[in-house]
Amino acid sequence: MSLIEIITNPYVLGFIKALVVMAALMSTVPMLIYLERKIVADVQVRLGPNRLGPLGVLQPLADAIKLMMKEDILPSGVDKFIYYLAPFLSIVAALLASAVIPFGPASWAVVADFHHSLLFSLAISSLAVYAVALGGWASNNKYSLMGALRATAQMISYELGMGLSLVALVMVTGSLSISEIVQQQNAFGWNIFRAPTLFIAFIVFVICGVAETNRAPFDLAEAETELTAGFHTEYSAFKFAMFYMAEYINMLIISALVAGLFLGGWSGPGVHYDMVTHTVAGGWPFVILGIFWYLVKMACFIFLYFWLRASLPRFRYDQLMNFGWKVLVPVSLANIFLVGIFFAFKNHWF
Amino acid sequence: MKIIPDFAKGMGRTLKHAIGTTLAGEAKTISYPEQEKPRPARIRGRHILNTYENGLEKCIGCSLCAAACPADAIWVEAAENDPENRVSPGERYAARYEINMLRCIFCGYCEEACPTGAVQLGKDYKMVDEQGTQHDWSDRDSFIFTKEMMLVQHGEGRPDPLSEALDERLKENPDHDRVW
Numbered sequence: 190m191s192l193i194e195i196i197t198n199p200y201v202l203g204f205i206k207a208l209v210v211m212a213a214l215m216s217t218v219p220m221l222i223y224l225e226r227k228i229v230a231d232v233q234v235r236l237g238p239n240r241l242g243p244l245g246v247l248q249p250l251a252d253a254i255k256l257m258m259k260e261d262i263l264p265s266g267v268d269k270f271i272y273y274l275a276p277f278l279s280i281v282a283a284l285l286a287s288a289v290i291p292f293g294p295a296s297w298a299v300v301a302d303f304h305h306s307l308l309f310s311l312a313i314s315s316l317a318v319y320a321v322a323l324g325g326w327a328s329n330n331k332y333s334l335m336g337a338l339r340a341t342a343q344m345i346s347y348e349l350g351m352g353l354s355l356v357a358l359v360m361v362t363g364s365l366s367i368s369e370i371v372q373q374q375n376a377f378g379w380n381i382f383r384a385p386t387l388f389i390a391f392i393v394f395v396i397c398g399v400a401e402t403n404r405a406p407f408d409l410a411e412a413e414t415e416l417t418a419g420f421h422t423e424y425s426a427f428k429f430a431m432f433y434m435a436e437y438i439n440m441l442i443i444s445a446l447v448a449g450l451f452l453g454g455w456s457g458p459g460v461h462y463d464m465v466t467h468t469v470a471g472g473w474p475f476v477i478l479g480i481f482w483y484l485v486k487m488a489c490f491i492f493l494y495f496w497l498r499a500s501l502p503r504f505r506y507d508q509l510m511n512f513g514w515k516v517l518v519p520v521s522l523a524n525i526f527l528v529g530i531f532f533a534f535k536n537h538w539f
Numbered sequence: 540m541k542i543i544p545d546f547a548k549g550m551g552r553t554l555k556h557a558i559g560t561t562l563a564g565e566a567k568t569i570s571y572p573e574q575e576k577p578r579p580a581r582i583r584g585r586h587i588l589n590t591y592e593n594g595l596e597k598c599i600g601c602s603l604c605a606a607a608c609p610a611d612a613i614w615v616e617a618a619e620n621d622p623e624n625r626v627s628p629g630e631r632y633a634a635r636y637e638i639n640m641l642r643c644i645f646c647g648y649c650e651e652a653c654p655t656g657a658v659q660l661g662k663d664y665k666m667v668d669e670q671g672t673q674h675d676w677s678d679r680d681s682f683i684f685t686k687e688m689m690l691v692q693h694g695e696g697r698p699d700p701l702s703e704a705l706d707e708r709l710k711e712n713p714d715h716d717r718v719w
Contacts, residue, residue: 231560232553236568500553501546 206300210287218437219249225495232499256433259426266329267423275324276424276431282316283438290445291368293455293480294375294462294469299368307365310446311352314401317439318344321403321410324432325420336419339506340410343400346513347407351397353521354390357528358450361387367446371454375462379453386527391451393521395493398443400513402436404494406501409509440494441487448486457482583645583660586638588689591628596690597657598636599629607652612642629655636686640666641679661691 195201223238223246230237238245263269289306291299303309318340325337361383362370374380381388400407411419421432448454456462460479461470469475504512559565569576589597600617618634626632649658675681 228557230566231557234556234560234565234567236566236570239570496550496553496557499557500550 202297203300206297207288210290210292210300211284214284214287214438214441215434217441218434219253221437221440221491222249222252224491225498228492228495229499232496253430256430257427261426261428262423264329264423268327268329271323271327272423273428275320275327276428276435278323279317279320279435280431280438282313282320283435283442285316286310286313286442287438287445289367290442290449291371291454292445292483293476294372294460295473295476295479296467298455298476298480302368303366305365306367307355307359307370307450310367310442311348311355314439314442315344315348317401317435320432320435321420324424325410328420328423330423332416332418332422333420336410336416336422340403340420342506343403343407343409343509343513346510347397347400347517350393350513350517350521351401353518353525354393354397355450357384357387357390357521357525358394360525360528360532367449367454371449371456372462372464374453375456375460376464379456380451384528384531386524386531387451389520389524390528391447393517393524394451395447395490396517398447399494399497400509402439402443402494404436404440405498406503407509408503409506414503440491444487444490444494445483447490448483452486453482454486455479455483457485578662578664582662582664583647584662584664585640585660585666586643586649586684586689587659587661587691587695588636588686589657589659589691590693592693594693595625596627596632597655598633598653598686599627599655599657600631600633600636601654603652603654604649604658607648608643609646609648610642610644612639612644613637613649614639633686636689638684638689639682640684641682658689 196205226248227237227245238248241247241251263272288300289302289310291302293299296302321340321344322337325333325335325340328334358370358380359365361380362373364370364373370380377383381391403410409419411421413419416422421429424432457479459471460475460482462468463470469479556565591597598615600615602615602617605611605613605615614635614637615633616635617631620626620630620632645660647660650660653659
């Protein structure tokens, strides 16, 4: 068996792709941590990390070393199995969701391309709440338990709005495959412009995305001012690092989903995808260009995450529930209705 | 729905700050070892023991500073001056003068109590970094400052109206024994 045959074997190829995406995500996390600290510092008129390396770029490395050197504490009275399981679950869920992101206009740029990848990504991102809930419960700590409780309640109310906002999107695209949704956008323009009210779905999805990743202003599950560190109060050393990494990977995944579902994904100037032959005009350099556009769009959302975190105070628990159930869900439902009307009468009116 | 303009206003404000900090360098941070804030002229730093122009120590070993010290950080042991080989202009001088810097609260009462303006709180506040005193801080004993560590040449200390007046009086009457 030649090397080419081995590499083109779907299992081996899938393994390699998964490894590359995983490595890319894991190595992006330190950069995100650095950028977050710098951007939040800029917003707060501070300098931020500036000691280690030029402009402090090696700071995340120091953080990582510190986290690995810390004592791995096992508090008394914890449910050992679940306590150990939770951080693994959180990072596995975060990495699994990356499998269906079509980073570029070619089959080799997406790890697993199947027909219902959008459903898959929603299912996996909901799995992340199990890590939070189990970790909080197993810690045998009231703060952790309260964090877990909040995370669960938050997740239920936000998943609903998120799912409903995507229903409107799926009505437009007629497909549950993220790759196909992006390909359609390359041909017909970005999804937020494809129906007059679809930008509402976009806004709802962005808000829910922030809530989904437990980031400020929806970071009730960790809320350090009230709950010390919420669900991961009792976690130290590498187990804490895994929760931390999972949070940042989730941010990347949600950014990728927002960019892919609403803002054209890899489509941008110079990338022309032929939906009949399933090839991109110009070959692999233009696939790289597509990946570049995708990363640019993701970077904008990552910046939005940091900007929001630096700007907004945390929601109160009741405000959050009100917002989720009384604003986002009705707005998403109304949006489905409006998009439905638009498509029902499109051919008569336009 | 007032939340939407409020939200936009807040986000705009933070973005303005971020741009100002990134591009115009408006950060309020002072990078301490490289940059320093100007300290107030009357900062109470590490103690110094002043001397006169002729090299004699101002301290006469009266222990008033030790009595005034609320933290009980000062230890003075006085000895009689040898008229041939004087250490201080008074009858006695401080054979040992020690301040425990771990106990000292830098209140400045010793300076107020001192009748000769001998002990003063100096301007050195960087006591435990390498840019301050080149001192080995390895154990608790090393925080006890001795007379030799605190003595300064005349004029090196900080100007003090009281000690300047005393200097003047001593100049008028070199045999002035009781300087207060």
